[in-house]
Amino acid sequence: MKHNPKPPPSGNASLEKGLALLNLIARDRGQTPLKELAAGLALPRSTLYRLINTLEGAGMITKLEHRRYDIGLPLAKALHGITPAGQLARLCRPALRQLAAACGATAHLGVMENDMVTYLVKESAPSVPAALSISVENTQLEAYCSGIGKVLLAWLPEAERARYLAGGPFVALTARTITGPQQLRETLETVRAEQFARDDGEIAEDLYCLAVPLLNGDQSVCAAISLTFTHAGQIKHDDATYLARLRACAARLSLGGLANIQR
Amino acid sequence: MKHNPKPPPSGNASLEKGLALLNLIARDRGQTPLKELAAGLALPRSTLYRLINTLEGAGMITKLEHRRYDIGLPLAKALHGITPAGQLARLCRPALRQLAAACGATAHLGVMENDMVTYLVKESAPSVPAALSISVENTQLEAYCSGIGKVLLAWLPEAERARYLAGGPFVALTARTITGPQQLRETLETVRAEQFARDDGEIAEDLYCLAVPLLNGDQSVCAAISLTFTHAGQIKHDDATYLARLRACAARLSLGGLANIQR
DNA sequence: TTCATAGTCCCATTATATGGGACTAACTTT
DNA sequence: AAAGTTAGTCCCATATAATGGGACTATGAA
CATH class of the missing domain: 1.10.10.10 (Winged helix-like DNA-binding domain superfamily/Winged helix DNA-binding domain)
Structure with a gap:
């Protein structure tokens, strides 16, 4: 031996x-x-x-x-009934609930499914009055205009991202929505460089959102998490504070077991 | 130690x-x-x-x-996409194909799903001309009038069977269909005593079918398999011959790994 | 603070996995 | 049908690698 x-x-x-x-x-x-x-x-x-x-x-x-x-x-x-998406939601929900509570906002977790973002988890702080109406768990939204969507796009393999950008059209939901493919490409490069995405009223006038990726061991993107605020007084701190909390949450979740089974 | x-x-x-x-x-x-x-x-x-x-x-x-x-x-x-039903079909299909070929007939595998029989596998011998039109994989049929259905009912726990029998009505598909709950109960007792079920024209005039159970380690029923013949000259042997082959097939499959994971 | 329980770490002991090799079974090839 | 090849089983001496007692730390409740 x-x-x-x-x-x-x-x-x-x-x-x-x-x-x-x-x-x-x-x-x-x-x-x-x-x-x-x-x-x-x-x-x-x-x-x-x-x-x-x-x-x-x-x-x-x-x-x-x-x-x-x-x-x-x-x-x-x-293992009947266990799906990757369902399991991802199960494993991440508690952390997102804590995050939402700590920040007095709404936390989301989303993944990319055929060029749309599927929201798997939505947790709001008790202090958040009415639930945001745009997002509902297990429904899809366009990727180009949300924080989570931009993060997921930014970490997609280059070829995939190019295909997406060529796919348009990107319909404007507000005056701030990015609708030009070239402009979107540049935005995504910034996202990857800065390691987070911001959505300031691009999906709905009064919503502000910060998002960061959940990365697999091989640096491919597994999902993205975000904090969403309404402009009506929910924002108590600056971006850096919220980003630190988002990243702490992401790190905790990534440790949990996202690393590929391949080792 | x-x-x-x-x-x-x-x-x-x-x-x-x-x-x-x-x-x-x-x-x-x-x-x-x-x-x-x-x-x-x-x-x-x-x-x-x-x-x-x-x-x-x-x-x-x-x-x-x-x-x-x-x-x-x-x-x-x-394990994404692996379901018990799908796996059952995968694991059993080759054996059923051989069985069908050896008997010059059509072999089925079915399970009970909310009081109906779901056919998971349908394999016909090359010699069988037109495919039987009554059964299609992954569709459901009534349980009371098919060989597989009767086997599955016969091995159900007593309480379940009683509930089913009380559930009627049992619509006649042919002149031979058993429609009386009491008569059906007695038939099921015979099935359990003889360890197989026969359907002679109860679901369609020209169909003849023999079925046996696939049992788990604890004697609960996992699925049932059957051989179906048209009366138009497909039947070359007597019941005993076909039953022996069905049982050999069932034994082989049961060995394969139906025993509950509980050990 | 204290107490209880979860979880980690260490290490001598030996129970337990190892793997070489002989053997049988099953399938191919001629 | 016989010979050849590869799959899979069985055995057993060896020492690797799992074991478990116990001390220790972390965590969380009281």
């Missing part, structure tokens, strides 16, 4: 190997014979099959014909 | 423990503090936390506030 390289300072080795295997099977879904796995993990045959059998015994995977393996029915049942 | 009881003859101990933990967390979804887990698994604190940390490191779970744990976002992403 030699485990000479041992680069990852870990805790439980055999559990880790088993989970890595499970992970591979989950993304392969029985397409590739067991060789791919053995190749990637560099496990001796004995060990590999022992892990496979343990996983199968626990109902995590099922042996298909032709040396293929797929996720087992018991696991599918155990 | 003492592992004196050691009732389960197993292979990989620490992997098994980790998966058991994951399983518990999956069904609890962060409702109960970590105590429930420690209680059920009888693990020393040291070991428990080591497992928790390894699971979290692999993205399987996420630490919530207040000593709660939930499924991690990476796992949710990895």
Whole structure:
């Protein structure tokens, strides 16, 4: 036995190997014979099959014909109804509620879904009187005119962003809405440079909003969170204060487990 | 260290423990503090936390506030789109295709969904000319008049079956359809006694069908599979032959991994 | 403040995973 | 049909790597 390289300072080795295997099977879904796995993990045959059998015994995977393996029915049942979006909302909601309360505003979390922003979480401080009417959980809004939308666009891969910008038209919702593709492109560059987005009355006259990204381990964007204020006296501090809180919240959430399962 | 009881003859101990933990967390979804887990698994604190940390490191779970744990976002992403019904269909389809080919008929797999049968798989032998028009994958049919429906009803818990039988009315689709609740009850008792169901022209005049259950480890019914023939010369053997093949197929599938994840 | 419980860290002990290799099963190829 | 190849199982001596007791810190409640 030699485990000479041992680069990852870990805790439980055999559990880790088993989970890595499970992970591979989950993304392969029985397409590739067991060789791919053995190749990637560099496990001796004995060990590999022992892990496979343990996983199968626990109902995590099922042996298909032709040396293929797929996720087992018991696991599918155990995780029934769990979706990435739903889980993201579940995991982030408490932090957003605290953020909203601490800032006396409304906090949102949104993700990009086919060129629109889907709002997954909306939490308002108790002090916020009427709920904002523009956003509703699990509904979509245009991306180009909101703080969250601009953040998500700014961190999109270059090609994606170019495609979006070419897609217009960008309809003006207020006098301040950015409607020119070129102007929008420049705005997004600023967003990425400054690491946050601002929406000052672009989506509705009386709304002011600051947004920052939630990044995966590989720096790709997972979601964006924002603080929204009405101009009617909700704003008690300057941008820097609110941004610090937003970023603290984002950091806390990113630590939580957004890093890709790939490690 | 003492592992004196050691009732389960197993292979990989620490992997098994980790998966058991994951399983518990999956069904609890962060409702109960970590105590429930420690209680059920009888693990020393040291070991428990080591497992928790390894699971979290692999993205399987996420630490919530207040000593709660939930499924991690990476796992949710990895298993996105996997549903129990979809997985059941994936895992069983090849076997049903072989069964259909071997018998020169059409094989179905169905499950019960709010008092109707949902057909998840439909595979016909190449020799079967026109596809049967009554059944389409992922659509529902009444339970009381099909072979699969009768099997699923027969293995339902007594209370459920009674509720179903009280629910009527049972509309006649052919002259042979069973429409009386009492008669249907007796038929279902026979089905359970004989371990299979027959539908001879009850759903459509020219269809003949035999069905058997796919049982979970605890003898509850998971799904049912059937062979369907038209009376126009498809039937080459007697019931016993076809039933043997159906049961062989069911046994093979049940082995595959229907046993509940609970072990 | 104190108390209780959650969670981390350390380390000697040994139980437990490891992997080489022999073996059988299943599928291909001729 | 026989020979060859690869998948998967089984065994067992070895020592790696999981174990768990216990001290310690963090957190949060009283």
